[in-house]
Amino acid sequence: MTASPAPLDSSVGKNASALLAIEDFRVSYPGPLAWAVDGVSLSLQPGEKLGLVGESGCGKSTLGRAAMRLLPRGSRLEGTALFEGRSIVDFSADELRKFRGEAVSLVFQDPMTRLDPLMTIGDHCTETLLAHRPDVNKKRAKEIAIATLESVKIPAERWGQYPHEFSGGMRQRVAIALALVLDPKLIVADEPTTSLDVTVSAQILDMLTELCSARNMGLILISHDLALVGEYCDYIAVMYKGKLVESGPTQDVFYNPQAEYTQTLLAAAHQLQSAGAQNSAAAAASAVPILSLQNITKHYTLEQGFLGKLLRQAPPEPIKAVDGVSLDLYPGEILGLVGESGCGKSTLSRALLRIVEPTSGKITFQNDDFTRLSRLDLQAKRRDIQMIFQDPHACLNPMMTIGQGIADPLLIHRLANKTEAKAKVEAMLERVGLTPVEDYYGRYPGDISGGQQQRVAIARALITRPKLVVCDEPVSMLDASVQAQVLELMLDLKDELELTYLFITHDLWVAKYLCDRIAVMNGGKIVEIGATEQIFSAPAHPYTKTLLQAAPLLAKTGAG
Numbered sequence: 001m002t003a004s005p006a007p008l009d010s011s012v013g014k015n016a017s018a019l020l021a022i023e024d025f026r027v028s029y030p031g032p033l034a035w036a037v038d039g040v041s042l043s044l045q046p047g048e049k050l051g052l053v054g055e056s057g058c059g060k061s062t063l064g065r066a067a068m069r070l071l072p073r074g075s076r077l078e079g080t081a082l083f084e085g086r087s088i089v090d091f092s093a094d095e096l097r098k099f100r101g102e103a104v105s106l107v108f109q110d111p112m113t114r115l116d117p118l119m120t121i122g123d124h125c126t127e128t129l130l131a132h133r134p135d136v137n138k139k140r141a142k143e144i145a146i147a148t149l150e151s152v153k154i155p156a157e158r159w160g161q162y163p164h165e166f167s168g169g170m171r172q173r174v175a176i177a178l179a180l181v182l183d184p185k186l187i188v189a190d191e192p193t194t195s196l197d198v199t200v201s202a203q204i205l206d207m208l209t210e211l212c213s214a215r216n217m218g219l220i221l222i223s224h225d226l227a228l229v230g231e232y233c234d235y236i237a238v239m240y241k242g243k244l245v246e247s248g249p250t251q252d253v254f255y256n257p258q259a260e261y262t263q264t265l266l267a268a269a270h271q272l273q274s275a276g277a278q279n280s281a282a283a284a285a286s287a288v289p290i291l292s293l294q295n296i297t298k299h300y301t302l303e304q305g306f307l308g309k310l311l312r313q314a315p316p317e318p319i320k321a322v323d324g325v326s327l328d329l330y331p332g333e334i335l336g337l338v339g340e341s342g343c344g345k346s347t348l349s350r351a352l353l354r355i356v357e358p359t360s361g362k363i364t365f366q367n368d369d370f371t372r373l374s375r376l377d378l379q380a381k382r383r384d385i386q387m388i389f390q391d392p393h394a395c396l397n398p399m400m401t402i403g404q405g406i407a408d409p410l411l412i413h414r415l416a417n418k419t420e421a422k423a424k425v426e427a428m429l430e431r432v433g434l435t436p437v438e439d440y441y442g443r444y445p446g447d448i449s450g451g452q453q454q455r456v457a458i459a460r461a462l463i464t465r466p467k468l469v470v471c472d473e474p475v476s477m478l479d480a481s482v483q484a485q486v487l488e489l490m491l492d493l494k495d496e497l498e499l500t501y502l503f504i505t506h507d508l509w510v511a512k513y514l515c516d517r518i519a520v521m522n523g524g525k526i527v528e529i530g531a532t533e534q535i536f537s538a539p540a541h542p543y544t545k546t547l548l549q550a551a552p553l554l555a556k557t558g559a560g
Contacts, residue, residue: 169341
């Protein structure tokens with residue numbers, strides 16, 4: 001792999017043996033000319049693993065999509081992009097169809113961009129195979145698809161289920177399986193494990209890197225997680241504002257970073273992993289809980305199929321997404337809820353807000369029985385308990401400007417008139433780092449990057465000055481430097497607004513940095529709960545120990 005901020009000294013001809021060779025490559029989206037990718041040069045050999053890192057909006061995802069010609073109509077490309085010596089820019093429509101999937105597969109950051117809600121998981125896999133492999137019959141396609149799904153820990157019995165029946169992490173595993181099913185020569189993985197817990201993330205990346213070696217397959221891993229990239233990639237390329245500012249072997253970049261921006265990224269990542277909880281723990285013994293959950297359950301009943309009814313088989317066992325959870329959250333505290341994807345932590349957060357109704361149990365919030373509130377009373381009470389979702393698309397209306405979207409809760413709860421709301425929104429945009437404010441207020445969510453969308457979602461949740469904020473992976477889409485900024489912001493706002501956080505995350509280092517206490521969830525149950533330092537220094541439950549062992553540590557790379 002070779003990469004540099006300037007064009008390669010060698011001619012393109014010398015990169016003819018490369019799997020992918022990009023030279024002085026520029027990308028601009030439709031509209032006024034502005035280079036999202038500006039003069040990038042790099043090459044990747046078969047079997048090499050390249051980590052592409054940089055802050056949200058720096059152009060790394062754009063570069064990945066441009067390499068597959070997956071850009072809006074009217075985008076402008078300049079420079080050279082070769083795949084196995086052939087110009088990607090000059091591919092015909094038919095060549096592009098074969099190229100995408102058979103030669104190069106993209107794993108998207110948001111799996112729902114590739115999954116049709118009306119198709120079963122099995123149909124997704126077989127349709128992909130049959131569309132590209134006319135020599136394969138349906139029976140063989142199903143065999144290949146089942147084997148691929150099982151390689152990403154999706155059992156065969158879930159073949160007939162739909163995307164909405166899977167957790168976010170499980171949907172991402174399906175997306176990875178779809179990328180692997182055609183055995184491509186290069187995988188471009190855009191934040192492929194953002195929504196996965198550390199154990200499954202390690203399994204997925206172990207599998208991807210083993211496949212790269214076994215099949216001589218290239219991998220471009222786009223990520224904001226420096227520790228993850230350092231553990232799995234041979235080379236690192238660092239992007240900033242559309243340009244390649246530094247690149248080289250992983251150890252060289254981590255041991256001896258040359259660019260100021262790379263040094264900043266590494267310093268921020270070390271800060272997250274080395275610091276402990278920064279706030280004093282709540283006086284749990286004397287305080288009255290702001291939120292109390294008593295034996296909360298949420299069970300989902302699976303419908304029996306026609307054949308099962310015909311054969312009079314016993315109905316399927318219900319899925320116990322949340323199974324008897326009890327915990328207290330105290331005013332001013334940050335309680336971390338950690339566990340693998342699908343363990344029930346997001347379902348629990350939705351149940352305590354009554355976004356989904358719990359099957360049984362009692363929820364007490366600010367001394368009110370939350371489970372008994374009428375719909376009207378519940379709406380009024382929700383101004384005091386807000387949620388920051390894992391996927392910002394879940395709370396941002398694509399038809400409303402950013403300013404309108406953040407102001408909406410103020411107007412719904414009649415906390416401000418339009419003039420007052422505009423002033424409050426502008427102040428909040430400033431606080432979450434979306435500046436200059438005038439550049440963002442009138443734009444739409446679709447016009448900004450995923451990380452910027454998440455900051456808008458945070459601003460929207462905090463605009464009503466709630467007492468409790470349920471945070472479902474609120475920084476999972478942000479790079480290390482922005483993560484640190486947002487977490488510092490959340491700590492500042494916690495003190496300023498007297499907030500309490502329930503912080504759901506699969507990133508143990510973020511939990512260690514931010515949280516006073518940590519509750520570990522597995523199989524719908526809380527298996528361990530305690531002070532953050534105690535969980536990290538003396539974990540009691542075997543599952544907690546497994547999570548800690550799987551968490552990628554930046555120090556392993558030799559940095560710092």
